[in-house]
Amino acid sequence: DGGITQSPKYLFRKEGQNVTLSCEQNLNHDAMYWYRQDPGQGLRLIYYSQIVNDFQKGDIAEGYSVSREKKESFPLTVTSAQKNPTAFYLCASSLQGASTGELFFGEGSRLTVL
Amino acid sequence: GEDVEQSLFLSVREGDSSVINCTYTDSSSTYLYWYKQEPGAGLQLLTYIFSNMDMKQDQRLTVLLNKKDKHLSLRIADTQTGDSAIYFCAEGGGATNKLIFGTGTLLAVQP
Numbered sequence: 001d002g003g004i005t006q007s008p009k010y011l012f013r014k015e016g017q018n019v020t021l022s023c024e025q026n027l028n029h030d031a032m033y034w035y036r037q038d039p040g041q042g043l044r045l046i047y048y049s050q051i052v053n054d055f056q057k058g059d060i061a062e063g064y065s066v067s068r069e070k071k072e073s074f075p076l077t078v079t080s081a082q083k084n085p086t087a088f089y090l091c092a093s094s095l096q097g098a099s100t101g102e103l104f105f106g107e108g109s110r111l112t113v114l
Numbered sequence: 115g116e117d118v119e120q121s122l123f124l125s126v127r128e129g130d131s132s133v134i135n136c137t138y139t140d141s142s143s144t145y146l147y148w149y150k151q152e153p154g155a156g157l158q159l160l161t162y163i164f165s166n167m168d169m170k171q172d173q174r175l176t177v178l179l180n181k182k183d184k185h186l187s188l189r190i191a192d193t194q195t196g197d198s199a200i201y202f203c204a205e206g207g208g209a210t211n212k213l214i215f216g217t218g219t220l221l222a223v224q225p
Contacts, residue, residue, distance in 0.1 A: 004156075007218030033212070040122060042202065042217040044156075058212070092154055102147075103213060 002027045006091050006106035013078075013085070013113050018066075021076045021109045023091035030095065032074035033103065036060060037088040049074055076113060084114045116152045118205055118216035123224045132193045134219045136186040136203035143205040146179060147213065151200040160188070160201075190221075198223045 004025045013019045025032065031050050045058030049068040063082025068074055074093075078085045088110050092103040094098040119137045125134045138146070144165050149157040163170045163177045163186075170177045176189040186203055201222050206213040 006156075037213075040217060042118075042120075043215040045212060048212060063185075090122070101151075102159045102162070105158070107156050108154070110154075 004106035006109050011111045016080045018079050023074045025093045029093035034076045035090045065071045118214050120216040120219045123220050126193050127224050132190040134188045134201050138184050138205045145206045146186050147204040149202040193223050195223045
């Protein structure tokens, strides 16, 4: 079945460590997105990519990095520079630019910093 | 700047209608969306409406759009316990080429 797979579902990290969240899609979508979800704040865009080897910062990119070496993969690294990394992270993709197309979401990754 | 606002919580009894409201600021938005998020999961698109429409109905769901007031609502008829979830409105097709999500409304359905 086609879809978006995020891994791991749960992740614990010590302060000062970098961690990479995986996002893979087999929908042949061009665009991919990373959102962060905090209680009462909705979804905030971290990074997005409209095409392979290209990506743009979203509203809260500081302390995060991404790569888009393959169309189906868009990993997110949460670096030690991110001051408050504990959150639920959602990856999404769309066939067209998101202004007209539906976003398809993964099941999310919950990161807890100890 | 762009902003999408929703109330945080709504509680209804099973069988009643639920109305979830949303206000947005980008008048150039082309599409407005409603997404549903069940506990611990990602978001799924429920429905969307083009900005040149004022109403869309899909089974138990009715979306109303007041473009003049930049107000969007989602009505769920005969609400069931399985409708308990967080509902997000989102706008797109505006000045930026990405969706802007609201804060989400937690719908609690009491049996």
